[in-house]
Amino acid sequence: MKIALGCDHGGYELKQFIMKTLEKLGYEYEDFGCYSLESCDYPDFGAAAARAVAEGKCDRGIVICTTGIGISIAANKIKGIRCAHCADCLEAEMTRRHNDANMMAIGAGFTGKNMAERMVEVFLTTEFEGGRHERRVNKMMALEQE
Numbered sequence: 001m002k003i004a005l006g007c008d009h010g011g012y013e014l015k016q017f018i019m020k021t022l023e024k025l026g027y028e029y030e031d032f033g034c035y036s037l038e039s040c041d042y043p044d045f046g047a048a049a050a051r052a053v054a055e056g057k058c059d060r061g062i063v064i065c066t067t068g069i070g071i072s073i074a075a076n077k078i079k080g081i082r083c084a085h086c087a088d089c090l091e092a093e094m095t096r097r098h099n100d101a102n103m104m105a106i107g108a109g110f111t112g113k114n115m116a117e118r119m120v121e122v123f124l125t126t127e128f129e130g131g132r133h134e135r136r137v138n139k140m141m142a143l144e145q146e
């Protein structure tokens with residue numbers, strides 16, 4: 001499984017840590033920036049990571065800004081993306097089981113490294129349950145056609 005990563009300056013340090021986590025867990029990843037602590041705009045990097053997932057170049061995406069909110073909104077503007085802003089392991093698990101989220105957004109200003117590490121592992125290992133949830137995911141995705 002290949003993971004697309006994106007962040008702004010607020011998420012840069014946590015993204016560096018998450019790269020080490022992914023290496024430890026044995027996942028391949030591609031980093032779509034940003035590449036330093038210099039102030040930048042989260043839509044640029046959230047969208048770049050999201051496009052890689054939407055186009056099938058990566059299987060899942062993890063994006064990080066200070067709150068996790070702006071970069072999740074940006075990622076969700078890309079067709080095919082279901083990016084869940086998560087703050088703990090239960091949210092990371094539930095959004096996989098029920099929403100088949102293909103991206104997760106984390107707020108580096110609120111989520112510590114230990115929690116982020118556990119969330120990443122849960123997000124990447126939890127399966128979608130399908131069944132009634134599949135019908136709902138299909139309805140969500142149909143909204144993109146409006």
Ligand SMILES: O=C(CO)[C@H](O)[C@H](O)COP(=O)(O)O
Pocket residue numbers: 008010011039042065066067068069070071
């Ligand atoms: O969390 C974010 C978006 O939701 C951004 O990281 C935050 O808005 C950046 O702000 P600043 O330029 O003041 O560092």
